[in-house]
Amino acid sequence: MAEPMGFYTDTTVCIGCKACEVACKEWNQLPSTAGGANTMSGDSYDNTRRLDGIHWRHVKFIEQFSETRQDGRWLLMSDVCKHCVQAGCLEVCPTGAIIRTEFDTVVIQSNTCNGCRDCIAACPFGVIDMNPVSGTAQKCTLCYDRLQNGMEPACSKACPTDSIQFGTISELRARAQKRVEQLHDVGEKRAYLYGADEKMLGGLNSFYLLVDKPEVYGLPPDPKMPSRNLLPGSVYTVLGAIMVGLAGLFSFRDRGREGIERGEVRP
Amino acid sequence: MIDAPSSTWFTVSPHWGWYIVFYFFIGGLAGGCYFLAALIDHFGRPQDRPLARLGYYVAFPCVLLSGLLLTIDLSRPLRFWHMLIERNTFEPMFKPWSPMSFGSWALLVFGFFSFISFMAALAEEDHLRWPALYRLRWPAFRVVRSGRITSIIVAVLGGIAGLFIAGYTGVLLAVTNRPIWSDTPLLGMLFIVSAASTSAALLMLLAQRYGWRGLPGVAALERMDGLVLVLELVVLVAVMVSLGPALRGWLNVWGLLLAIVILVGMIAPLVLSWRHRRLPHANLATMATLVLLGGFLLRVVVIFSSEVI
Numbered sequence: 001m002a003e004p005m006g007f008y009t010d011t012t013v014c015i016g017c018k019a020c021e022v023a024c025k026e027w028n029q030l031p032s033t034a035g036g037a038n039t040m041s042g043d044s045y046d047n048t049r050r051l052d053g054i055h056w057r058h059v060k061f062i063e064q065f066s067e068t069r070q071d072g073r074w075l076l077m078s079d080v081c082k083h084c085v086q087a088g089c090l091e092v093c094p095t096g097a098i099i100r101t102e103f104d105t106v107v108i109q110s111n112t113c114n115g116c117r118d119c120i121a122a123c124p125f126g127v128i129d130m131n132p133v134s135g136t137a138q139k140c141t142l143c144y145d146r147l148q149n150g151m152e153p154a155c156s157k158a159c160p161t162d163s164i165q166f167g168t169i170s171e172l173r174a175r176a177q178k179r180v181e182q183l184h185d186v187g188e189k190r191a192y193l194y195g196a197d198e199k200m201l202g203g204l205n206s207f208y209l210l211v212d213k214p215e216v217y218g219l220p221p222d223p224k225m226p227s228r229n230l231l232p233g234s235v236y237t238v239l240g241a242i243m244v245g246l247a248g249l250f251s252f253r254d255r256g257r258e259g260i261e262r263g264e265v266r267p
Numbered sequence: 268m269i270d271a272p273s274s275t276w277f278t279v280s281p282h283w284g285w286y287i288v289f290y291f292f293i294g295g296l297a298g299g300c301y302f303l304a305a306l307i308d309h310f311g312r313p314q315d316r317p318l319a320r321l322g323y324y325v326a327f328p329c330v331l332l333s334g335l336l337l338t339i340d341l342s343r344p345l346r347f348w349h350m351l352i353e354r355n356t357f358e359p360m361f362k363p364w365s366p367m368s369f370g371s372w373a374l375l376v377f378g379f380f381s382f383i384s385f386m387a388a389l390a391e392e393d394h395l396r397w398p399a400l401y402r403l404r405w406p407a408f409r410v411v412r413s414g415r416i417t418s419i420i421v422a423v424l425g426g427i428a429g430l431f432i433a434g435y436t437g438v439l440l441a442v443t444n445r446p447i448w449s450d451t452p453l454l455g456m457l458f459i460v461s462a463a464s465t466s467a468a469l470l471m472l473l474a475q476r477y478g479w480r481g482l483p484g485v486a487a488l489e490r491m492d493g494l495v496l497v498l499e500l501v502v503l504v505a506v507m508v509s510l511g512p513a514l515r516g517w518l519n520v521w522g523l524l525l526a527i528v529i530l531v532g533m534i535a536p537l538v539l540s541w542r543h544r545r546l547p548h549a550n551l552a553t554m555a556t557l558v559l560l561g562g563f564l565l566r567v568v569v570i571f572s573s574e575v576i
Contacts, residue, residue, distance in 0.1 A: 050279070088444060094368035095349040096360055112354045115342025117281035118367045121443035126279035135342040213269070220274035227364060229441035229452045237434040237455030243498055244430070244463040248303065251491035252310040252484070 004104035006205030008172035014163040023158035053131035081140035085202030089119035124223035272512035286340035297329030298433035299466025305426035315484035327385035366439035380425030434459030450513035465562035468555035521572035532561010
């Protein structure tokens with residue numbers, strides 16, 4: 001297996017140009033929204049709004065302004081599949097369509113997916129959704145085809161500020177840590193890394209440098225594996241089955257006799 | 268999002284809609300009716316045999332309908348077999364830790380047992396002239412001693428598979444990251460208890476329609492439904508407590524519908540059954556109808572209250 005590869009996204013240098021979105025759409029030949037009709041969000045400069053089956057990269061525009069609008073800032077973040085080391089989508093996929101590649105990335109095989117949509121519900125980050133053209137669940141593949149040919153993913157290649165950086169996970173983590181220290185040194189004490197260690201789902205192979213709480217960026221503060229509920233859910237269901245069985249036994253044994261005793265039925 | 272009560276609020280909906288609601292309800296009826304039929308076969312009186320057959324007659328068509336609903340819910344229905352066979356290697360596709368994978372196989376297994384029992388019930392009524400089928404129903408015909416073990420195996424395994432189908436759907440919802448569904452581990456318990464109450468209600472309703480009101484098995488079902496409805500109420504309260512801050516997902520129109528489910532689909536039938544030691548005909552039909560309606564709406568609330576977040 002090749003060394004784990006991924007993205008490190010430094011949100012402090014993102015300028016919201018959406019070059020990554022365009023590069024991703026072009027390389028992966030993703031269809032346009034609403035058949036190409038010009039749809040505006042109406043309340044933001046961001047018209048993509050969210051990741052889904054035809055938007056595998058999305059630059060989030062977080063607009064933080066005071067009531068008087070005299071003070072404010074923009075937080076910009078290019079969001080993408082996190083290619084979790086412990087991936088909820090891969091765990092639940094009943095068809096085996098979702099695989100882990102030799103680069104430690106997570107890929108949905110479109111020719112195997114049957115559109116059950118369990119992975120959409122399982123993803124803790126809300127990354128996956130349906131592609132209406134293929135009728136299958138889709139998301140970022142970390143440009144698996146490009147990686148197999150020794151190329152860099154289209155989005156990071158197109159990023160003009162190096163907000164999106166591609167490389168081996170170990171190298172990216174070291175680089176990201178240095179950047180956090182640099183930001184702390186110049187007074188930006190809020191800078192920290194999200195998902196850069198094993199504590200979060202075994203590590204996110206696409207991790208972020210943020211300067212506010214994860215919730216502000218639309219990221220879950222405490223993402224978990226769907227299987228956390230498998231054992232307790234199963235145990236409680238078996239308990240439920242036992243209760244139903246006991247209720248049945250109790251009712252049938254007693255009532256059967258009562259009916260006969262009252263002479264309502266002939267034995 | 269900043270004030271989200273749980274990390275599950277950051278996920279997106281899988282677009283599970285009416286097909287899934289109907290599957291959860293009908294699958295629950297299939298599993299529940301089979302389980303009750305097996306129970307009646309073993310613990311009922313000899314004159315309850317028609318009631319047990321009724322359970323098998325309901326279970327198998329409901330399983331077929333369940334498979335159909337699940338297939339048409341897929342975005343690529345022709346690939347339904349990918350649930351069971353790995354597309355590239357053609358080896359069995361089974362992931363026991365994935366409730367959807369386990370459930371697909373369980374539906375197949377339950378379909379097999381419910382088919383056998385359905386055919387055996389037909390044979391018992393001489394609709395099918397195939398004596399070997401007699402051996403597949405517990406306690407079979409008492410004269411057919413040789414088939415007793417086979418019939419026990421069919422009833423026990425089929426009953427367990429039926430209960431599995433009735434309950435695994437709740438575990439399926441819990442093993443996601445969606446609001447409400449994955450914020451409690453108790454949905455499987457709720458669904459299995461609800462499947463028992465709706466199945467008993469359906470069998471009572473059908474029994475009354477066929478004029479079998481006097482059967483001891485119907486009286487037993489009546490009593491069982493009362494017990495299970497109390498259980499269902501307790502489990503539903505436990506679900507709400509276990510949701511904690513995520514209960515916020517029900518502080519809306521879906522919560523209102525849930526309140527109606529509790530009042531109309533659980534408390535009203537309980538009051539009806541408590542007022543009469545044995546329900547008069549009209550009240551039995553009303554009670555059973557309310558329980559069925561409540562069971563269906565419960566699934567509507569559980570599915571859609573999360574889907575809209």
